[in-house]
Amino acid sequence: MLANQRRAAILAIVEEHGAARVSELVDQLGVSDMTVRRDIERLDGEGLLERVHGGAVAISPRATDEPGFTAKSTLMTAEKQAIAQEAARLVQPGATIGISAGTTTYELARAVRDVPHLTVVTNSVPVAQLLHEAQAAGHVVVLTGGVRTPSDALVGPVAVSALQGLHVDRLFLGAHGIDRSAGLTTPNLVEAETNRALVRSSRSVCVLADHSKMGIVGLSSFLDLHAVDTLITDSGIGARARQVLEEQVEQLVLAAPGRGRSPRSEAAG
Structure with a gap:
């Protein structure tokens, strides 16, 4: 799985369930703990999810957010x-x-x-x-x-x-x-x-x-x-x-x- 595919999979899992633990993502994706943590950090930096202790949570869009x-x-x-x-x-x-x-x-x-x-x-x-x-x-x-x-x-x-x-x-x-x-x-x-x-x-x-x-x-x-x-x-x-x-x-x-x-x-x- 390519890095962008892996990050897309992490984002999809987090959005579907509202949150995900690093350990759960490691098991589902078959990659290392550090790889998942780096991916979560990258996605957090892009504003696509929120990194929390031990995992990540989905970001709920505001009612007035209007992407271009x-x-x-x-x-x-x-x-x-x-x-x-x-x-x-x-x-x-x-x-x-x-x-x-x-x-x-x-x-x-x-x-x-x-x-x-x-x-x-x-x-x-x-x-x-x-x-x-x-x-x-x-x-x-x-x-x-x-x-x-x-x-x-x-x-x-x-x-x-x-x-x-x-x-x-x-x-x-x-x-x-x-x-x-x-x-x-x-x-x-x-x-x-x-x-x-x-x-x-x-x-x-x-x-x-x-x-x-x-x-x-x-x-x-x-x-x-x-x-x-x-x-x-x-x-x-x-x-x-x-x-x-x-x-x-x-x-x-x-x-x-x-x-x-x-x-x-x-x-x-």
Whole structure:
């Protein structure tokens, strides 16, 4: 196991259980005590977990934390790409779709850029730029306009006004966090308002979110889970989170990283 893979495994264990002892990590990873301690020190220095006596504990994100697009784009890349490939199967030539801001939805835009004759409504600057540079025949991109957030979303009254009167077949929606009670959330109040406008413009809502979003609660809720038609996440989701989603959303799809567009990806619900 490479060092970066080992540190990713330590972080995943700590995040799943909330904490882990050095001795437990040594047993699970089959490496030395000193190796684990060095990895924990490195992860602590990067702000990804908190080193404590004898082990490490997970860091609970604050409700107003809003990571930038570039920072988020380096996380869960294989999971995001697998989710995007599953979502791309729902996009037919000639469709009119909405794509919200986010790094997973950006991967969807990459996956559908060769689908002919798409009309795409988006409030994401990176998504609009990607599709513009693709120069695919027949693509029409409607960029909402508005105030740009750290996550490169265009939000606010201008964006909401632009969405009024627009109608898309299916919205592909990202989220900062997903929780049983809070639903879909974001740390940005104005982005929540714009996301609600995107939902109102859509006949069907498909949420794209990797498993690390489960249990995270941002400052503002913008959609209840029971209002989600399809939710696509990855196979790393925990059993409890999966049960919650199966009970609440109409359809749950689990994408398997590394399998691309394979029919072996699992659907539930």
